[in-house]
Amino acid sequence: MAKNLELSLLLDFYGGLLTEKQRTVTELYYDEDLSLSEIAESHGISRQGVRDTVKRAEQQMLEMESALGLARRFRRITEGLRSISVAAQQLSESENPEVRRSALQIMGLAEELNLTESNA
Amino acid sequence: MAKNLELSLLLDFYGGLLTEKQRTVTELYYDEDLSLSEIAESHGISRQGVRDTVKRAEQQMLEMESALGLARRFRRITEGLRSISVAAQQLSESENPEVRRSALQIMGLAEELNLTESNA
Numbered sequence: 658m659a660k661n662l663e664l665s666l667l668l669d670f671y672g673g674l675l676t677e678k679q680r681t682v683t684e685l686y687y688d689e690d691l692s693l694s695e696i697a698e699s700h701g702i703s704r705q706g707v708r709d710t711v712k713r714a715e716q717q718m719l720e721m722e723s724a725l726g727l728a729r730r731f732r733r734i735t736e737g738l739r740s741i742s743v744a745a746q747q748l749s750e751s752e753n754p755e756v757r758r759s760a761l762q763i764m765g766l767a768e769e770l771n772l773t774e775s776n777a
Numbered sequence: 778m779a780k781n782l783e784l785s786l787l788l789d790f791y792g793g794l795l796t797e798k799q800r801t802v803t804e805l806y807y808d809e810d811l812s813l814s815e816i817a818e819s820h821g822i823s824r825q826g827v828r829d830t831v832k833r834a835e836q837q838m839l840e841m842e843s844a845l846g847l848a849r850r851f852r853r854i855t856e857g858l859r860s861i862s863v864a865a866q867q868l869s870e871s872e873n874p875e876v877r878r879s880a881l882q883i884m885g886l887a888e889e890l891n892l893t894e895s896n897a
Contacts, residue, residue, distance in 0.1 A: 670845065670847065671845065673844035673845040673846070674841065674844055674845060721794065724793035724794055725790065725791065725793040725794060726793070727790065727847055730851075731850075733890075734854060734890050737886050737887075737889065737890040738890070740886050741861060741883050741886050741887065744879045744882050744883050744886070745879075745883060747879055748868065748876060748879050748880070751873075751876060753871075753873070753876070756868060756871060756873070756876050759864045759865075759867055759868050760868075762864050763861050763864050763865060763883060766857050766860050766861050766864070767857075767861065769857065770853075770854050770857040770858070
């Protein structure tokens with residue numbers, strides 16, 4: 658069973674709708690990058706039990722994304738913010754100090770929103 | 778029972794996790810702005826039945842937002858995009874055609890992302 662980065666993103670979005678046990682185990686697996694065996698050992702459950710929990714959580718999160726598509730919407734916003742940053746970066750090299758200032762302001766806002774997206 | 782615009786937003790985010798009946802009735806109530814009685818009549822159910830369905834859907838969506846906070850995250854992004862548009866708008870009045878072009882590009886991207894947000 659290979660770790661899937663997509664699921665790490667879904668966990669960020671939909672983790673709040675998992676049970677506490679599902680969320681804890683799945684976060685250790687994806688966010689802390691522990692192995693199934695390591696999680697099993699530290700929680701006193703079988704490796705198969707951990708695997709079943711992760712699999713079930715993954716399936717639920719994929720179903721939520723299929724129903725809501727919010728990770729997809731966020732990803733589109735992230736790409737757009739990157740394009741805004743690139744355009745503002747060019748302006749930030751202007752010789753006009755007012756243009757530079759506005760460009761830096763835009764870059765700062767775009768960066769802040771990208772952080773909001775992944776860390777909120 | 779007053780209609781709450783906040784719930785119309787939550788419906789946009791979380792409607793996909795409601796049952797089909799809940800979603801249909803709640804969309805008629807919030808998005809089409811029909812009254813409970815109008816929905817009851819067109820669906821051959823009691824006004825109280827419609828009201829119960831809407832209330833239950835509202836409660837579930839509020840719980841989802843409480844657990845996930847995705848509408849809140851999107852709202853913050855919308856506000857940031859508005860600030861980016863304002864800064865770009867100023868730049869779009871520049872006498873330098875390259876600055877104007879980049880500013881218009883940024884405004885277009887920010888607007889597109891705001892559309893993505895509400896219509897995806």
